[in-house]
Amino acid sequence: RKEVEQDPGPFNVPEGATVAFNCTYSNSASQSFFWYRQDCRKEPKLLMSVYSSGNEDGRFTAQLNRASQYISLLIRDSKLSDSATYLCVVNWGGGADGLTFGKGTHLIIQP
């Protein structure tokens, strides 16, 4: 069974703090990985792709651990505007039926 698991939260974090959350996946043959951000009642928007070597975009760092089958997202110096739900997406390859979305982790940055 192809599953993607995320801690739903909510994670309540003070502004300026560093926060990290993981996403585990069940299929070791997974080929590509993404983090999306979804604001309340809006569409998901691509935050970053996740590469084997790990990648960084400003305050955001994504890493892939194939041995333990999880990806992570780290947010440094968190801002109020980072409050959102973060969706993990795993692609097992070969078309749309290879894409599986996690249910998301809800992050709340508090002033």
Next chain:
Amino acid sequence: DGGITQSPKYLFRKEGQNVTLSCEQNLNHDAMYWYRQDPGQGLRLIYYSQIVNDFQKGDIAEGYSVSREKKESFPLTVTSAQKNPTAFYLCASSNIDNSPLHFGNGTRLTVT
């Protein structure tokens, strides 16, 4: 600007009526998708299409129908056979490889 457009943003229908949701993209993407999202739930795939005039059922296709007559357009019809049609519907497109999906801004359908 390239993008993917869904319309309308909000749609209200009476039970027993069919309704069609529009999705148009000018990103020249080959693949298009329809997802449904319910409160507190992940996205569930309804239908997808990787080429014009061809489409495949997703995990929850019952009560829905689609067409792909043009590369740019992938409308979704919610039929009266769909038992719980009230939901947030998201259309997406991508290239046919491991590229990420680009989403439209969604249609919130309420059936009473």
